[in-house]
Every structure is written in structure tokens, then in C-alpha cells.
Amino acid sequence: MTASSRNNVRVIGKESGPTVLLAHGFGCDQNLWRLVAPVLAQRFRVVLFDHVGAGRSDLSAWSAERYATLDGYATDILDICADLELRDVVLVGHSVSAMISVLAVNRDPARFAKLVLLTPSPCYLDDGDYRGGFSRADIDELLESLDSNYLGWSATMAPVIMGNPDRPELGAELTESFCRTDPAIARVFAQTTFLSDNRADLPGVGVPTLVIQCRQDAIAPPEVGQYVHERIAGSTLVTLDATGHCPQLSAPEATAGAITTFVEASPR
Amino acid sequence: MCEADGAASDAGAADANPAFSALLEDSAEDLYENAPCGYLSTLMDGTIAKINTTLLTWLGQERDELVGRRRFTDLLTVGGRIYHETHIAPTLRMHGEIGGLALELRTAGGNRLPVLVTSAVKTGPDGTAQLIRTTIFDARDRRAYEQELLRARQDADRERDRAKKLAATLQRSLLPPVLPAVPGMDVASYYHPASTDEVGGDFYDLFPLTDDTWGFFLGDVSGKGAEAAAVTSLTRYTLRAAAASDPDPVAVLRILNNVLNHEYRGADPRFCTVVYGLLVPDGTGCAITLASGGHPPAVLLPAGGDPEFCATPGGQLVGALPHARFVTVHVRLNAGDTLLLYSDGLTEARTHGRVRYSEDQLLDFLRTTAPRSATETVDAVTGLLTRFGDGVDDDTALLALSAEQ
Numbered sequence: 001m002t003a004s005s006r007n008n009v010r011v012i013g014k015e016s017g018p019t020v021l022l023a024h025g026f027g028c029d030q031n032l033w034r035l036v037a038p039v040l041a042q043r044f045r046v047v048l049f050d051h052v053g054a055g056r057s058d059l060s061a062w063s064a065e066r067y068a069t070l071d072g073y074a075t076d077i078l079d080i081c082a083d084l085e086l087r088d089v090v091l092v093g094h095s096v097s098a099m100i101s102v103l104a105v106n107r108d109p110a111r112f113a114k115l116v117l118l119t120p121s122p123c124y125l126d127d128g129d130y131r132g133g134f135s136r137a138d139i140d141e142l143l144e145s146l147d148s149n150y151l152g153w154s155a156t157m158a159p160v161i162m163g164n165p166d167r168p169e170l171g172a173e174l175t176e177s178f179c180r181t182d183p184a185i186a187r188v189f190a191q192t193t194f195l196s197d198n199r200a201d202l203p204g205v206g207v208p209t210l211v212i213q214c215r216q217d218a219i220a221p222p223e224v225g226q227y228v229h230e231r232i233a234g235s236t237l238v239t240l241d242a243t244g245h246c247p248q249l250s251a252p253e254a255t256a257g258a259i260t261t262f263v264e265a266s267p268r
Numbered sequence: 269m270c271e272a273d274g275a276a277s278d279a280g281a282a283d284a285n286p287a288f289s290a291l292l293e294d295s296a297e298d299l300y301e302n303a304p305c306g307y308l309s310t311l312m313d314g315t316i317a318k319i320n321t322t323l324l325t326w327l328g329q330e331r332d333e334l335v336g337r338r339r340f341t342d343l344l345t346v347g348g349r350i351y352h353e354t355h356i357a358p359t360l361r362m363h364g365e366i367g368g369l370a371l372e373l374r375t376a377g378g379n380r381l382p383v384l385v386t387s388a389v390k391t392g393p394d395g396t397a398q399l400i401r402t403t404i405f406d407a408r409d410r411r412a413y414e415q416e417l418l419r420a421r422q423d424a425d426r427e428r429d430r431a432k433k434l435a436a437t438l439q440r441s442l443l444p445p446v447l448p449a450v451p452g453m454d455v456a457s458y459y460h461p462a463s464t465d466e467v468g469g470d471f472y473d474l475f476p477l478t479d480d481t482w483g484f485f486l487g488d489v490s491g492k493g494a495e496a497a498a499v500t501s502l503t504r505y506t507l508r509a510a511a512a513s514d515p516d517p518v519a520v521l522r523i524l525n526n527v528l529n530h531e532y533r534g535a536d537p538r539f540c541t542v543v544y545g546l547l548v549p550d551g552t553g554c555a556i557t558l559a560s561g562g563h564p565p566a567v568l569l570p571a572g573g574d575p576e577f578c579a580t581p582g583g584q585l586v587g588a589l590p591h592a593r594f595v596t597v598h599v600r601l602n603a604g605d606t607l608l609l610y611s612d613g614l615t616e617a618r619t620h621g622r623v624r625y626s627e628d629q630l631l632d633f634l635r636t637t638a639p640r641s642a643t644e645t646v647d648a649v650t651g652l653l654t655r656f657g658d659g660v661d662d663d664t665a666l667l668a669l670s671a672e673q
Contacts, residue, residue, distance in 0.1 A: 027354030034362065095354070134346065141347025145371070194350075216313070218341055219353050243313035245353040249361035250312070 001058065003079035007049040008056040011084070013041030018113070018263055019086050020044045023077060025095025026193045027186075028246075029055025032094070035252035036259070044090075044263060049080055051097075053185035064188050070096070070196050074103035081111050088113040090263050095119055095219070095245060096193040098228075099201070106204045115209045116259055119245050120228050121220040123197040130199070133221055139194045146186050202231035209235040210262040212247065212255065219245040236262070306383070306404035312397050314339035314357075323404060328376035340402065345372045345380065356387070360400060364389040370407065370414070382411035431465055438467050442500050447474050450482055450669075452549050456646040458666040460653060462613065467497040468663030470611045471504055475511075480548065483511040483520075486609040486667045487542030487563060487586075499538045502531065507544065517544045517559030521586060521594045525561070528587025539587035543580075543609050553602040553671040559594050561586035564612055564627060567634060569645065571604025571673075575634040577627070578607070606645050606670035608634070613664030614649065617656045625656070642668035 003009070010030065020040055024032045030048040040046050050057040051073055066072040077100065081089060089112050093101030098120030105112045124132045125139070209232045213225030222239065229237035238258045242251035300307060306323030310316050316334045324331055327343065341349045348371045359366045367386035375381055387402040439461060447455045461468035472486040485507050489499045503524060510523035521544055532538040541563035548555045558566060560580035569575045578599055584592040601607060610630075617625045633652060639645040645668040653660055 025354070028358050031362065032358055134350075138346035138350075141345050142350045143347070145345075145347040145351040217353075218349055244357050246358050246361070249358055 001061065003076065003083040006052060006058045006061045007076055007080055008058075009047060009049045009080055009084070011045065011047050012037065013044055013046040015045055017044040018090060019047060019088065020090045020092060020259070020263060021047045021049075021077070021081070021086065023049070023091065023093040023097035023101055024051065024054070025093075025097050026189055027095075029057075031055065032246065032248055036248045036256045039252070039256035040259060043260065047080070047084065047086065051189075052076060053189060059185075062185055067185075067188060068192060070100050070103055070192060070198065073097070073100045074107060077101065077104040078108055078111070081108075087111065090114040090116065090259075092116040092118060092259060093120070094248065095121075096196075099196065099198040102198060102201050102205055105207055106201060109206050112207050114262065115205060115207050116212065116262060117209065117228060118212045118255070119214060119217055119220045119225070119247065120211060121224045122199045122202055122228060122231075124194045124219075125197070127197070130227070131221075131223060133219070133224065134194065139190075142190055142194065143187060146190060199231070202228060203233070205232045205235075208262075210258070211235055211237045212240060212258050213237070214240050214242045214244060214247050214250075216243040217245050305406075306402075308340060308402040308404065310340050310400045310402070312389075312399065314341055314400075316340060317399060326375065326381055326406065327373060340400075343373050345374055348372055360387055360389055361397075364391070364397075370411065373404070382407045384410065428465070435461075435465060435467050438497055442467070442471055442497065442504060444473050444475075448476060448482075450474070450547070450549065452551070452672055453547075453554065454642040454670045454672055456642040456666075456668050458646050458650050458664075460613070460660065460664045462661055462663045463492070466493045467500075468492060469496040469500065470613065470663040470665035471500050472609070472665050472667045473504060473508070474667065474669075475508060477511055477515055477546075481515060482547040482549075483508070483515065483545070484547060484609075484667065484669070485542055485544045486611065486665055487540050488611045488613075488663070488665075489540040490538055492663075495536075495538075499528070499532070499540065502527065503540055503542070507542070511544075511546075515546050517546050517557050518594045518596055520544050521559050521561050522592075525586050525589075525592045525594075529590055532587065537588065539585050542586055545607075545609075547669065553600060553605065554669075556599040556601060556607065556669075557596055558599060559583070559596045561592065561594050564610065564615055566599075567608045567610075567631065568599060568601075569606040569608065569634060569639065569670075571602065571640070575631055577631070601669065601671040603671050604640060604673045606639065606642055606668055608645050608649070609665075609667040610649070611663065611665045613660060613662035614653065614666070616662060617653070617664075618659035618661065619656060625659075641672075642670040645670070 022033045022037065024030055029050045033048060037046050037048060053062045091101045091105060091112050098117040099122055101115060105115050121132060123130065124134045126132050126135060211225055211229045213222055225237060229235050240247050240251050240254050242254065244250045247255045301321040303320060303322055306326060307320040308323060309318040316338050319331060319334055341352050344352060356366055356369060365388040369385045371383055371385050373381045373383055384405045384407040385402060387400050389397045390399050390401055392398045443459055447457055455474060457472055469489040469492050474484040477483045489496050489503060506524050506527045507520060510520045528539060541561060543558055543560045543563045543566055546557045558578060560583040562583055562585040565577040565579050567575050568578050578597050580595040580597050582593060583595045586592060599607060615625055615627050615630055619625050637648045639648045646666050649666055653664060
């Protein structure tokens with residue numbers, strides 16, 4: 001099994017352009033880039049993928065041990081780069097993938113030209129003077145939310161997961177319910193995402209970095225984006241006039257615009 | 269008179285059907301405000317634009333505290349808010365609707381109200397998203413019911429695990445944990461239960477009878493599960509006890525036949541197929557006497573020749589008839605020769621759809637792979653079973669004995 005098939009990798013856009021690798025966050029899959037990817041594809045070679053456990057990734061590759069830390073996901077990104085022999089990659093990580101991308105870049109800086117952190121948070125939990133925005137009890141509540149949507153999930157998704165080659169109509173259903181994940185996998189991913197603390201990894205980033213945040217974001221508030229910007233030397237901070245945690249959807253033009261400008265800027 | 273009658277009859281119609289007049293008077297606005305569900309309209313950024321009286325009553329809040337001032341996510345628990353931002357909002361943006369979501373609202377009194385939420389995006393004439401309409405149903409009873417279901421499912425999962433563990437333990441108790449070492453011989457075995465929930469019906473054993481003779485058997489009991497396990501247990505201990513008193517293989521099978529025949533003579537007859545063998549090592553190899561009761565024939569793999577069946581024609585099922593007939597065959601294993609006993613889980617495995625493997629194909633397979641010891645033989649056949657995958661739909665047992673080179 002190659003990383004490309006494991007992570008359902010898709011390559012679109014201008015073959016001769018710079019490579020932009022888009023990493024989706026917790027709760028969705030590569031579909032989240034649907035409004036942004038075509039814009040970027042006009043100028044760049046755009047690589048999309050699903051994290052293992054999400055979208056159309058190979059669910060048999062998932063294991064609670066490997067994906068109990070963000071490092072497991074960072075390894076997958078490096079695997080994809082190696083598999084496709086990508087060089088001078090501009091890595092764009094959304095939400096939790098922002099920190100996954102930080103880990104990947106720190107482990108193999110030579111592979112990457114630039115880094116874009118979209119609505120990042122290095123630590124979701126409050127800790128001393130640091131305000132991540134959430135308490136441990138809040139995260140337990142999220143796990144509860146995932147559990148209470150468990151019954152609804154299993155009714156629609158179980159047939160797809162169990163594999164029904166003789167029922168192709170389930171493929172359509174899968175697209176329909178693109179944001180749904182196996183609850184057991186979602187639970188582990190939620191824990192990994194919201195209980196990780198990557199603040200110490202930020203100063204290690206050695207490639208030009210752009211931090212994009214939204215004016216109002218319940219998951220990664222502006223102070224957190226500011227914190228990330230301050231701890232990555234030489235990084236640029238852009239605050240979009242957008243709300244929510246997914247500016248790729250609420251403000252796709254502005255998001256694509258910010259990424260494009262940054263990719264095309266000559267290195268300082 | 270006629271007019272008076274008419275007036276009286278009009279009034280009578282309204283009196284007779286007050287529900288109808290009430291329906292006519294029901295305005296769309298009243299229906300919105302006091303509907304038996306909550307209505308909420310928000311701007312695309314979540315800011316509450318409109319909310320009905322029913323929902324305000326549930327929340328215990330005033331309209332002007334919320335409209336234009338709060339977002340929908342402000343009404344949710346923190347966990348629900350994260351779920352909203354990471355799952356619901358993206359889906360709404362991309363599909364324009366989402367339904368059947370289990371969330372909890374926080375009321376002004378600090379309580380939590382379990383609700384089921386459905387949202388749809390309203391688009392303008394040019395296709396741009398304008399606002400999100402949300403209906404909210406009180407799901408207290410429903411959620412309690414779902415919690416019961418969830419608990420029942422968790423209980424069922426636990427019970428299933430327990431049953432699996434029990435079956436595995438029972439299975440282990442019916443098979444030798446390790447095969448004893450036989451001087452000058454290589455011995456190997458393999459067992460694959462068809463199901464992890466139930467105890468399989470195949471069994472085998474190898475054990476010392478005296479200082480220089482050994483008994484072994486491999487068989488298959490009719491049925492599966494606890495009932496079959498009881499028969500397997502009885503069969504196994506009967507074979508071992510019978511062999512200790514009279515090592516002649518036919519005598520051993522006769523005793524087993526009597527025991528099963530008497531034990532299960534009622535409406536639930538139980539029987540088995542089995543190959544029993546007496547093994548006497550003699551320095552350069554060993555002499556084996558085999559007796560079979562209705563079991564697929566053992567395979568002899570000579571060191572320098574083609575594999576062949578050790579046929580025991582006419583051997584009858586054990587336990588089915590009061591005076592069953594058993595047949596013996598004598599086999600000699602010289603250095604490098606191997607004897608393989610197996611159950612029909614192997615020879616009746618499905619290979620392509622409904623096509624089953626066969627004894628002849630097994631012989632061909634062994635001829636091509638030409639394993640050179642008991643261990644190699646069991647490894648080769650185990651590999652074959654792995655390739656069959658789901659095609660192996662019955663329990664499968666293997667026992668191989670070879671004289672060392």
C-alpha cells in the first residue's frame with residue numbers, strides 16, 4: 001500500500017507550478033478545500049489528501065496507537081511527499097493540521113519551501129497564562145457530543161465501511177455524508193487534536209510561514225493566532241474579515257488570495 | 269321564518285365545528301411563534317436574526333437578549349460548539365442542509381435541553397447564501413431512549429466479548445496446549461475455528477501411552493457450540509482412557525462408538541468422524557497403525573515419492589450405529605516421511621465462489637510444494653488456508669508427524 005492510495009491523494013492544477021499540499025483538519029476531509037483548490041490550481045500544482053480515518057482514506061491503515069499523537073499524521077504527510085517525490089512544497093495546514101504541518105516541516109525542513117497555518121492553535125486547553133479557549137471538561141463534553149451522534153452515524157455509514165462492492169449507490173452516499181467519520185476514529189482524533197500541546201514546536205519552524213486567522217473563530221480565537229505568529233520568527237499574520245473556523249468555506253476567495261500572494265512572493 | 273331559520277342554521281354550523289373556525293383564524297405568524305418546535309433564523313455568520321416564542325420559552329430568555337446580539341453557537345454547550353464549528357458549519361456551507369443532529373442547548377436556568385436540530389441555508393435569487401433556517405425539536409424523551417439503546421449496545425458488545433473469551437478458553441481446554449516431544453519425530457499441529465463466538469467441533473491430540481508407544485487422533489464432531497463442545501470433551505477423554513486400557517486402534521474406536529451411542533441415543537443423536545493412530549518409534553522411523561471412522565483419509569508424504577492417501581475404506585461414522593465397522597491400515601514412516609491428518613474444513617473450503625477444494629487438489633498441492641517435515645507440512649497447508657481466506661467456512665484441524673532425517 002502506497003501513501004498515495006492510503007491517503008487518497010489527488011493531484012490537480014498546473015503541473016509546472018509550485019507544489020501546494022493542502023492538509024484538512026479535524027471533522028472533515030479534502031472536500032473542505034473544494035472552493036479554494038480550483039482557484040489555487042490555476043497557478044499551482046495542488047496536492048489534496050485525506051487523513052487516515054477520514055474521507056476515502058484506507059480505513060484498514062488506521063490504528064489507535066499510530067494516530068494517538070499528531071506525529072503519526074505528520075509521518076503520513078512526509079510519506080506522501082516521498083511517495084510523489086515532492087520538492088519545495090508549500091504546505092498548508094488547516095485547524096489541527098496546522099500543528100501536524102509544523103511537526104512535518106520541523107522533521108524534514110529540506111522538503112518544504114513555505115508553510116501556511118490556517119486558523120492554527122498550538123494548544124486548545126488553557127494553561128496558566130496561556131488561553132487556548134477550552135478546559136478539560138469542555139473537551140470531555142465534545143467527546144460526549146461525538147458519542148451522542150453515534151447512533152445516527154452507524155445507521156448511514158456502517159454499510160459503506162463494511163464494504164459493499166455490489167452496491168455502487170453507496171458511493172454517492174459517502175460523498176453526501178463527507179463530514180462523517182467512524183465514531184471510534186473521530187473520538188481518538190478528537191482526543192489527539194484537542195489534548196495536544198505543540199507550543200514548544202513553534203520556535204523550531206525554519207521556513208517562511210504565513211499565519212491566517214479569522215476575525216471571529218470559536219475554536220482558534222485571534223489571540224491564539226497572534227501567539228503562533230509571535231513564536232515563529234519572521235512569520236506573517238493575516239486576519240481575514242471572516243467568521244468561523246473554516247475560512248476556506250466562509251471566505252474562499254480571501255483565503256485563496258492570501259495563500260496565492262504568499263506562495264508567489266519572492267523569498268526574503 | 270325562513271330567514272330566521274337560515275340565521276339559526278348558520279350559527280349552528282359554526283357551533284357544530286368550532287375547530288374549523290379556529291383553523292381559519294390561525295395566522296402564519298401564530299403558527300411560527302407557537303409551533304410545537306423551536307424556529308431560529310441566523311445570518312451566515314451565526315448571528316441570531318429571528319427566533320420563535322416556543323424556543324425562547326424553552327431557553328428561558330427574552331427575544332432582545334438574543335436577536336442581533338448572540339450567535340446560535342452561544343446557545344450550545346462548549347462540546348456542541350466545537351462539534352458545530354468542525355462538522356455542522358462546514359456541511360451547511362457545502363451541502364446547504366444538515367439534519368438529525370443531536371445537540372444540547374443551555375437554558376438561562378443553567379439546565380441542558382437535549383434537542384434534535386435540522387438546518388437549511390436559504391439562498392437569494394442569485395444563488396448566494398442569505399441565512400440559515402433551523403428547526404429544533406425537544407429530544408428529552410428521544411435522547412433518554414437513545415441512551416438506553418446505546419447502553420444496550422454497549423452491554424451487547426461486552427457480552428459478545430465475554431462469549432468470545434469463554435469460547436476461546438473452552439476451545440483451549442479441548443486441545444493440547446503444546447504437543448509432547450516424540451523421540452526421533454517432528455510433530456506439528458494447527459487449529460483454526462470457523463467462528464470466534466463459538467467453540468469449534470474439530471479436535472486432535474497426541475499423548476504417550478507407554479514409554480515407547482504413543483497415541484494420537486484427529487476428528488470432527490457433528491455441530492458446533494456448547495453442545496458440540498460437550499461431545500468433543502466426552503470423545504477426547506473416552507479416546508484417551510480407552511487407549512490406556514487397550515491400545516488396539518479398532519478397540520479404541522469401538523469403545524468410543526459404544527459411549528457416544530449410549531450417551532446420545534435419544535432425539536439428539538451425536539456422532540463424530542475420527543482417525544485414531546498408534547505410533548511406535550523404532551530408531552530408524554516408526555510404525556503406525558491407523559483406524560478410521562468415517563474420516564477423510566490421512567496423507568502419506570514419502571521423502572522420495574509422491575504423496576498418497578492411506579485409505580481406510582468402509583470405516584463408519586462413530587456413534588451413529590450400535591455396531592459400527594472400523595478398518596485399520598498399517599503405515600511405516602522412514603526418515604523424512606510425513607503423515608498428515610486433517611479435517612474436512614480444509615478439503616471443503618470454498619476456493620472460487622461456490623466451488624469447493626477437494627482431496628485430489630490437496631494431494632496435487634502437497635506434490636508441488638513437497639514439504640519435508642511435519643512442521644513444513646503444517647506451515648504449507650496453513651499458508652494455503654490463509655489464501656482461501658473467507659472460503660474456509662468450517663473449523664479446520666491439522667496434525668502432522670514425520671520421522672526425522
